[in-house]
Amino acid sequence: MATHAKQPSLFDPSILRPALRDSLRKLDPRHVVKNPVMFVVEVGSVLTTLLWLRDRIFHPAARAPGWFTLSVSLWLWFTVVFANFAEAIAEGRGKAQADTLRRMRKETHARRLVNGREELVEASKLRKGDRVVVEAGQMIPGDGEIEEGVASVDESAITGESAPVIRESGGDRSAVTGGTKVLSDRIVVRITADPGESFLDRMIALVEGAARQKTPNEIALHILLVGLTIIFLFACVTLVPLAVYSGIDLSATAVVALLVCLIPTTIGGLLSAIGIAGMDRLLRKNVLAMSGRAVEAAGDVDTLLLDKTGTITLGNRMATEFLPAPDVRAEDLADAAQLASLADETPEGRSIVVLAKEKYGLRGRTVDHGEHVFIPFSAQTRMSGCDIGERAVRKGAVDAIVKHVQALGGRVPEELHQVSHRIGDTGGTPLAVCDGPRVLGVVHLKDVVKGGIQERFARFRAMGIRTVMITGDNPRTAAAIAREAGVDDFLAEATPETKMRLIKEEQAKGKLVAMTGDGTNDAPALAQADVGVAMNTGTQAAKEAGNMVDLDSNPTKLLEVVEVGKQLLMTRGTLTTFSIANDVAKYFAILPALFVVVYPEMAPLNVMHLASPFSAILSAVIFNAIIIILLIPLSLRGVRYRPLGAAAVLRRSLLVYGVGGVIAPFAGIKLIDLGLAAVGLV
Numbered sequence: 001m002a003t004h005a006k007q008p009s010l011f012d013p014s015i016l017r018p019a020l021r022d023s024l025r026k027l028d029p030r031h032v033v034k035n036p037v038m039f040v041v042e043v044g045s046v047l048t049t050l051l052w053l054r055d056r057i058f059h060p061a062a063r064a065p066g067w068f069t070l071s072v073s074l075w076l077w078f079t080v081v082f083a084n085f086a087e088a089i090a091e092g093r094g095k096a097q098a099d100t101l102r103r104m105r106k107e108t109h110a111r112r113l114v115n116g117r118e119e120l121v122e123a124s125k126l127r128k129g130d131r132v133v134v135e136a137g138q139m140i141p142g143d144g145e146i147e148e149g150v151a152s153v154d155e156s157a158i159t160g161e162s163a164p165v166i167r168e169s170g171g172d173r174s175a176v177t178g179g180t181k182v183l184s185d186r187i188v189v190r191i192t193a194d195p196g197e198s199f200l201d202r203m204i205a206l207v208e209g210a211a212r213q214k215t216p217n218e219i220a221l222h223i224l225l226v227g228l229t230i231i232f233l234f235a236c237v238t239l240v241p242l243a244v245y246s247g248i249d250l251s252a253t254a255v256v257a258l259l260v261c262l263i264p265t266t267i268g269g270l271l272s273a274i275g276i277a278g279m280d281r282l283l284r285k286n287v288l289a290m291s292g293r294a295v296e297a298a299g300d301v302d303t304l305l306l307d308k309t310g311t312i313t314l315g316n317r318m319a320t321e322f323l324p325a326p327d328v329r330a331e332d333l334a335d336a337a338q339l340a341s342l343a344d345e346t347p348e349g350r351s352i353v354v355l356a357k358e359k360y361g362l363r364g365r366t367v368d369h370g371e372h373v374f375i376p377f378s379a380q381t382r383m384s385g386c387d388i389g390e391r392a393v394r395k396g397a398v399d400a401i402v403k404h405v406q407a408l409g410g411r412v413p414e415e416l417h418q419v420s421h422r423i424g425d426t427g428g429t430p431l432a433v434c435d436g437p438r439v440l441g442v443v444h445l446k447d448v449v450k451g452g453i454q455e456r457f458a459r460f461r462a463m464g465i466r467t468v469m470i471t472g473d474n475p476r477t478a479a480a481i482a483r484e485a486g487v488d489d490f491l492a493e494a495t496p497e498t499k500m501r502l503i504k505e506e507q508a509k510g511k512l513v514a515m516t517g518d519g520t521n522d523a524p525a526l527a528q529a530d531v532g533v534a535m536n537t538g539t540q541a542a543k544e545a546g547n548m549v550d551l552d553s554n555p556t557k558l559l560e561v562v563e564v565g566k567q568l569l570m571t572r573g574t575l576t577t578f579s580i581a582n583d584v585a586k587y588f589a590i591l592p593a594l595f596v597v598v599y600p601e602m603a604p605l606n607v608m609h610l611a612s613p614f615s616a617i618l619s620a621v622i623f624n625a626i627i628i629i630l631l632i633p634l635s636l637r638g639v640r641y642r643p644l645g646a647a648a649v650l651r652r653s654l655l656v657y658g659v660g661g662v663i664a665p666f667a668g669i670k671l672i673d674l675g676l677a678a679v680g681l682v
C-alpha cells in the first residue's frame with residue numbers, strides 16, 4: 001500500500017493541483033462557517049469588496065483610496081484561500097492513498113459453500129455468515145475468520161509488507177482481510193462483514209478523512225478562538241468613536257483589516273490541517289487510527305500496559321530441559337509432557353513434542369481422536385493436557401498445577417517449588433506436569449528478551465510514561481524479565497479479568513491508559529483502555545474493540561503512536577502560542593502608526609516608522625495572510641519531538657514560539673512595508 005511509499009514531498013504537484021482547486025471550492029460559506037475565525041475573515045472579504053465596488057460606482061467622498069480598499073479586500077480573500085489550502089493539502093495526501101486502495105479493490109469472485117456444495121458468486125454479494133473456500137493463488141473475497149485450515153497469505157496489499165504470513169483457524173491469528181491473497185493451501189473462511197463495511201472500506205474512509213470529526217480538544221480550542229474573536233471585535237468597534245474623537249479618518253476597510261489582523265487567524269486557519277496531518281503521520285507508520293481523539297489521547301498517555309510473551313520477549317518459548325520430580329524418571333516426564341502436548345499448537349506445546357523426540361527418541365505416536373481427549377490451553381485455567389483411558393495428563397503454570405493436584409488429593413513435593421524458582425529467576429517459564437494427582441516434574445521453557453527493548457523503555461521513562469508488564473506467568477519469571485527489560489512495574493499471574501481491573505484502577509486515578517493486544521480475550525481491555533492498539537493479525541473482536549489497528553502487528557509500535565500523539569499536541573500548542581503572540585504584537589505595530597499623526601507624543605512607540613497608516617494596515621494584512629502559507633509545512637510535518645518531561649517541553653516551546661511570535665510581525669511588517677514603498681504602491 002501507499003503507506004510504505006517514501007513520504008511524498010509536502011508540495012508534490014499531484015497533490016498541489018487538486019488542493020488548489022479544493023481551496024477555491026472550500027470558499028463556500030457553508031464550509032467556512034464551520035471555522036468561525038475564518039468565517040469572520042470571509043465576511044470581511046465580502047464587506048471590503050462591496051465597499052470597493054460602492055466607491056467605484058458612486059464615487060462618494062471616500063475615506064480611503066481605491067487601491068487601498070481593493071488591496072485589503074484581495075488579501076483578505078487570499079487569507080481564507082490560504083487557510084483552505086492548508087486543509088486541502090493535508091487531506092490531499094490521504095486522498096491519494098485512498099485512490100490507491102480503491103484501485104486495489106478489484107471485483108473478484110467467491111466460492112461460496114451452500115449445503116456443502118460450492119457456487120460461484122460475485123464477492124460484493126457476500127454477506128455476514130457466508131462460508132467461502134479459498135485456495136492457493138486466489139484472492140480472499142471478504143473479511144472473515146478462518147474456520148478450517150492453515151494458509152500462508154500475502155497481505156502486502158494492506159500492510160505493504162511482502163513477506164507472507166501464516167493464518168490459521170482457532171488461535172489469535174485466524175482473521176483474514178478481503179483483498180489479500182492466499183499463497184498456499186486451502187482454507188474455509190466465515191465472512192464477518194457485510195458489503196461496504198469491510199476493513200478496506202473503513203480504511204479508505206479513514207485515510208480520506210471522510211470519517212473525521214472534530215475532537216473534543218479541537219472543539220475546546222475553537223471555543224477559545226471564538227472568545228478571542230469576540231473580544232477583538234469589541235476592541236475594534238470601540239476604536240471607531242476614539243478615532244472620530246481624535247479626528248482620524250478611520251475607514252470601514254481599515255477597521256475590518258485591523259480586526260482580521262488581531263483575531264487568531266493563524267491557528268484558526270491551520271487547526272484542521274494539524275489534526276489531519278497527525279492521523280496521516282500515524283498512517284505512514286502503518287497505524288490506522290479510528291478517530292482523531294485516539295491520536296490525541298495517545299499524546300497524553302500516562303500508563304502503558306504491555307504483554308510479556310511476544311511483546312517484551314520474542315515469544316517463541318522453547319522447551320529446553322525436563323526436570324523430573326525425585327522419584328520420577330526423566331523419560332517418563334518427557335513422555336507425559338509430550339502426550340499432554342500432542343494437540344497443543346502453541347509454540348510451547350510444539351517445542352515440548354520436539355524436545356521429547358530429540359532427547360528421548362519419543363516419536364511415532366499416533367493420535368486416536370476416539371481415545372485421546374485433548375484439553376486446550378486457556379488463559380483462565382493456564383493448563384492444557386490430554387485424557388487417555390485411566391490417565392489424565394496436565395501441564396501448565398506451576399500454581400495452576402499445584403491447585404489441580406491438591407484438589408485431587410495429591411501431594412506436592414517441595415522440590416517442585418525449588419526447581420520452579422530457579423527457572424523463574426533466570427527469566428524462564430516453568431511448566432509443571434502431572435498425571436492425575438501425581439506431580440511428574442517441570443519443563444523449562446526459555447524465552448528471550450527482544451533486542452533494543454531497554455532503550456525503548458528508557459524513552460518512555462524520559463517522556464514521563466509508566467510502563468507496566470502484565471503476564472499470566474509467575475511472579476519470579478515476571479520479576480526477572482521486568483528487570484532485564486527495564487519496565488517500571490509488573491503484574492504476574494494475570495487473567496483477562498485482572499488486566500481489565502488494572503486498567504480501570506489506573507483510570508480511576510485520573511490516568512490515561514494505553515495497551516496493545518491481539519486476542520479475543522484482550523478485547524474488553526482494548527475497549528476499556530483510552531488507547532487500544534489492536535494487531536492486524538489479531539482476531540476480529542480485538543480489531544473492533546480497539547481504536548487503532550497496527551498493520552505491522554508490532555506491539556512495540558505503541559512507542560511511535562505515543563510520539564505522534566505528543567507531536568500533534570505540541571504542534572497545536574506551539575502554533576496557538578505563536579498565533580496569539582503574533583496578534584498581540586500586530587496590535588502594537590499598527591496602532592502607533594495610526595495615531596501618531598494626531599498624537600505626536602506616541603512617536604516613541606512608533607518604532608516601526610512605517611510609510612503611512614495605509615501602508616501599515618496593508619502590510620499587516622499581507623503579513624497575516626502569508627504567515628499561514630509559511631506555517632503549512634510545519635503544521636503538516638509537526639514540530640520536532642524530543643523525549644523530555646512535559647513541563648520542560650512546554651517551557652521550551654513557550655519561549656521559542658512565544659518570543660518568536662512577538663518578534664516576527666515587527667520584522668515581517670517592516671519588510672513588507674519597505675517592499676510596498678519600493679514598488680511605489682504607498
Ligand SMILES: Nc1ncnc2c1ncn2[C@@H]1O[C@H](COP(=O)(O)OP(=O)(O)OP(=O)(O)O)[C@@H](O)[C@H]1O
Nearest residue numbers: 307308309346377379382383384396397471472473
Ligand atoms: N500451551 C500451554 N499449555 C499449558 N500451559 C501453558 C501453555 N502456554 C502457557 N502456559 C502457562 O500458562 C501461563 C499463562 O499463560 P498466558 O498466555 O496467560 O501468559 P503468558 O504467555 O505467560 O504471558 P503473556 O500474558 O505475556 O502472554 C504461562 O506462563 C505458562 O505457565
Ligand SMILES: [K+]
Nearest residue numbers: 260261263265
Ligand atoms: K490574525
Ligand SMILES: [Mg+2]
Nearest residue numbers: 309310379472
Ligand atoms: Mg500468552
